[in-house]
Amino acid sequence: MSPDTFPSWLPWAVLSAVFAALTAIFAKIGVEDINSDLATLIRTVIVLISLALILFATGKLGQTGPISTKTWIFLLLSGLGTGASWLCYFRALKLGPATLVAPIDKLSVVLVALFGVVFLGERPSMSGWLGIALIAAGAVIIVIRR
Template structure:
């Protein structure tokens, strides 16, 4: 069991499961509310839960122990996350969850490309074929006939 809990694959699949539930719960939750207000409520819940986890598990770090570079990139990541959430909830408000979520998952394709361009990551031909299939699949699922 300890091996499974230390596996990135386990956590990635769990993340995908929660992301799927996020889309379904959000689509139901935003039926009678502005999508930006819904995003705000979601963010407050996340802050409270994560704060509780950090305090309860003793993982809290003093802010002064974190480097300026780390702050810079975490702030940029937070801004990108916020923009992503605002756009995602707006898309859910306007479209079907079964079509919005696959287009949102084009982020997988974008991460692969950006990882190669900016982080120097290497992908093999089978990896690129998988990326192309993800892109094609996302577009096909989002397509409305």
């Protein structure tokens, strides 16, 4: 990335990280007095309603064209993965401290890199691999040094 190039995805990725961090804190507090699976259901309903309202407000709710079978299959698989991830994440937050659960959850970054290489043919740079290794090492150190 050159200094004069500011990728359009970067602010969204930073906001994603901020909201993910807030999600961990809010979820840890919210799951204290409730079953973690029920908490996940409540969260999911809120996400669904929020997204429907955003699509409605932007006029994109009814603007769908034909959706291919491949798209449906992979969105279904992604949704199932998200649901499984959320169930496991909320269960982990119910049982453990957010300061340990969240870093282990972020090992997903390492797994995305590995899966991206295997399934998508992506090739991270040497500095990319170094960053991925540091994320993995950081998660391991946080848990070991607890």
